Amino acid sequence: MNTLITDGSSLERAAEIVKKGGLVIFPTETVYGLGASAYDADAVYKIFEAKRRPHDNPLIVHVSDPREAEFFSYTNALYYRLARAFMPGPLTLILKKRENIPPEVTAGGDTVGVRCPSHPVAREFIRLAGVPVAAPSANLSGRPSPTTAAHCIEDMNGRVDAIIDGGDCEFGLESTVALITGEDSVKILRPGAVTAEALSCVCGSVTTAEGLSPGETPLSPGMKYRHYAPRAPLYLLDGARENVISYVEEKLRSGERCLFLCYDAEAEAFGGAAISLGGEDDELLHAHRLFAALRETDDYGAEHELDAIYTYMPKRDGGISAAIYNRLIRAADHTVIKV
Ligand code: TXA
Ligand code: MG
Numbered sequence: 001m002n003t004l005i006t007d008g009s010s011l012e013r014a015a016e017i018v019k020k021g022g023l024v025i026f027p028t029e030t031v032y033g034l035g036a037s038a039y040d041a042d043a044v045y046k047i048f049e050a051k052r053r054p055h056d057n058p059l060i061v062h063v064s065d066p067r068e069a070e071f072f073s074y075t076n077a078l079y080y081r082l083a084r085a086f087m088p089g090p091l092t093l094i095l096k097k098r099e100n101i102p103p104e105v106t107a108g109g110d111t112v113g114v115r116c117p118s119h120p121v122a123r124e125f126i127r128l129a130g131v132p133v134a135a136p137s138a139n140l141s142g143r144p145s146p147t148t149a150a151h152c153i154e155d156m157n158g159r160v161d162a163i164i165d166g167g168d169c170e171f172g173l174e175s176t177v178a179l180i181t182g183e184d185s186v187k188i189l190r191p192g193a194v195t196a197e198a199l200s201c202v203c204g205s206v207t208t209a210e211g212l213s214p215g216e217t218p219l220s221p222g223m224k225y226r227h228y229a230p231r232a233p234l235y236l237l238d239g240a241r242e243n244v245i246s247y248v249e250e251k252l253r254s255g256e257r258c259l260f261l262c263y264d265a266e267a268e269a270f271g272g273a274a275i276s277l278g279g280e281d282d283e284l285l286h287a288h289r290l291f292a293a294l295r296e297t298d299d300y301g302a303e304h305e306l307d308a309i310y311t312y313m314p315k316r317d318g319g320i321s322a323a324i325y326n327r328l329i330r331a332a333d334h335t336v337i338k339v
Helices: 008-019 041-051 066-071 077-086 120-129 149-156 196-200 241-253 264-273 283-303 321-331
Strands: 003-005 024-026 033-037 060-062 091-097 111-115 133-135 162-164 176-180 185-190 205-208 234-238 258-262 274-276 308-312 336-338
Touching (some): 008 024, 008 120, 024 120, 033 120, 041 133, 077 091, 077 185, 077 196, 149 283, 185 196, 241 264, 241 308, 258 264, 258 283
Parallel strands (some): 003 162, 185 205, 234 308, 234 336, 258 274, 258 308
Antiparallel strands (some): 033 133, 091 111, 176 185
16 A cells, blocks of 8 residues: 655655655656655665666656755756756756766666756655656556556556655656757757757757668667557547548448547547547647546446547647657557548
């Protein structure tokens, strides 16, 4: 059993657990994290076991103040420019690591991800722990990242020492991960709430890691795994909105047992076969709801037979649409149907 902490005044207890080598799930503004002391190799090893995470996928190290990166990594002027603009907040920067970070955290690599979350509970918890906190998202490997304490309990109950309930995560998709590649250049390894456009305001060159060719090694190991997967196959329908709607209508008419991740306007017409991500143009709400909606499809599938899940191919017109596309294309295992 693990302790459920629902009261901010008990954060000291959670911090004590981390100091003693335990595992604590904590809320952030992106998704919930599964944390342990980044200096404690045994504790970090337990994170991988609890999540059933492949050991070659490195963890992000969380700090309560961007300057704490000095203790365990080599910063530069660009790091501080980016930190001033976007930290605390949903940005992870990859830097060269110092010796004191054990290889368990970085999967043997010589770089480390640094993130200072803006969620007040996360920052206070890390500050009280007095050590940097290594934390992946608090889901079982392959499941959608958790955006509520209930999701964490679903995946991790009994596998950790404590869960801090901080309610719904505000953004709902994981942080932007960017590699500092020079004095004025970064490469986005995972798109998130801090967009390429925003990074360009502070940094001369912003590039994006594109999809991998077969056999190529990804810069960010996490990008090679099938992530965020719902249990039933998910298909992205690429075409005009009316074509998407009639495609799903036709599938339902033909007796297929399917769910439609759609927008508010059509949700009512599809009744029990629809899960809405919000209004069509409200991308922030789509991001906020996406992982919870994927989990709902699993709950539905546990009670009814489910052949397929359909959704719109996300727009790719800049901003956070890049982050939504990145998560959905993986959840769909790259299956796109032209309609
Ligand atoms: O919003 C977030 O980033 C959440 C919250 C808890 O902070 N954390 C999170 O961690 O999403 P995780 O482990 O689920 O995803 C981290 C991603 C993985 O794709 C991993 O491969 C990549 O960041 N990553 C971590 N350290 C890296 C490094 N040194 N070099 C390249 N990629 C790295
Ligand atoms: Mg994750």
